[in-house]
Amino acid sequence: MATETDDPFRSHLTLHHQALMSVGQDLVPLIHQAVEMIVTCLEDDGKLLIMGNGGSAADAQHFAAELVGRYRAERDGLPAIALTTDSSILTAVGNDYGFEQVFARQVAALARPEDLVVVLSTSGNSGNVVAAVRTANEIGCRSIGLLGRDGGALRDLVDLPLTVPVESTAVVQEMHILLIHLLCEAVDHHDFERRERS
Template identity: 55%
Template sequence: MIVEELQSHQQTLSRVIETLIPAIEQGSNMLSTVLRSGAKVLIAGNGGSAADAQHIAAELTGRYVKERKALPAIALTVDTSALTAISNDYGFDHVFSRQIAALARPGDLLIAISTSGNSKNIIHALHTAKEYGCVTLGLSGRDGGEMNALCDLNIVVPDDTTARIQEMHILIGHIFCKAIDAEY
């Protein structure tokens, strides 16, 4: 089982290397451009993708590897009072879009993470981010789902298995952070 899991991961990584390097580079450049402009990064996802959102935000506000200035990034998954109040009052489909309406400014970047590309609250978040003039960067899998039409760039991991997609999402997030470290 262990060997099979590692081989499955390796196969997905090989497909990522074969197909996504230009998109990962473009995503890194988007993130860099936004941060250099003084704008902030908002990140949203559900479940494991929520953990990835928090992880990436922490790497930007803290540090990835090298000492550098703190950078503005907010995971929209961490405020339990906001999450529960918004879900109660507006429905879970609006848990991220309502926060974006409160926090986003033109030029900010929303990183939307969904392994299916179809999570309703992520789709609503992308619509709201566009309304507020944000740049939108998706991390998805499978066929990219509805996110394909809503993201300025949707990086679609070429796999159908949630675990493999999530493993690649955090790897791509780390590559983004490494690129940012190189600039500061």
Template identity: 50%
Template sequence: MRQHVLGSIDVKQRLLVECEREIQQAAGLLSQALRSGGKVLLCGNGGSAADCQHLAAEFVSALSHDFERPGLAAIALTTDTSLITAHANDFGFSHIFERQVQALGRPGDVLIGISTSGESENVVRAFRCARLQGLRTVALTGSGGGRLLALGDVCVRVPSTNVQHVQECHITIAHLLCMLVESGLVVAQPVAAAAGWGVGHGK
């Protein structure tokens, strides 16, 4: 137990040293898209699918009650079981996110793909479709980056090959991205006021 926790702490410390610039860049893309009326799409498999839903919930609802804001447009492409099972059954599992990006993505949106290996075929296909449609892309991966490294406008590579530690860092990165986006909205007060920021959410 101690070995696992200490290992996780070590990876997070290296994340702060090695990935700070990429995390800031990713937050910048998200802030720009949301201030311009765009949205965030998210895709991943397994635990990464859960992380997609977690981050989408933080954007649409709130990270905390410390900062009053309206909901931010974010959609996890992992939640519609009817669509996913229908399309996977008819056309194959590797197309389930690509199809949703094609249908829902618009220029100016951002697609976040979460994959510890960076090699998940359905996420790779979604990124290729996103680039063709004018979306920006952010990849959260392990140390190698896989194919997503070349396909992402920004790729945050957690400095570890331990899948569990990578996943633990991914949710930390998700919270950081949401926090930084909210901080950016505070800095951009004139833009925020014009767009209706500052409307309180329910408590």
């Protein structure tokens, strides 16, 4: 028997469905581009540097784990690092340089032009993520943003924004997990041919 407590669930599920339809209608061509960027990076002996805050930090770690381990298909591990996991680096950089530098400092230390920076931000305006993308741009790395709402400042800073155009942080994060799984599915089934750098 339906009660008033069903309403929040129905409302959330309706919003989730609308966001899913938006992903299916608007983002599929961009998802294909993202797969091409990831494949090119890995075939050029690059690595993925992935980051975000809060729930997006967990999603960054999830993405890295699926690549280093596997999503579904058996394959070799792929080089991906979540910049959210080293508490000593995060606290040292945060203490010495400020929280806005916790990712930028790692990008400056670890990134090379053949690498790919992947950022997750439901608002598109996280200061430490924005700083990291600016650093990546200076190095010459390409970047993908899994974003929400209108994409925020990151929409124009990353090379490829995958933006879920809803206001609900929870629903954006749900769609980001879906996007991560779609990317992993495609990468799992790619036959990599590593190219030697000259």
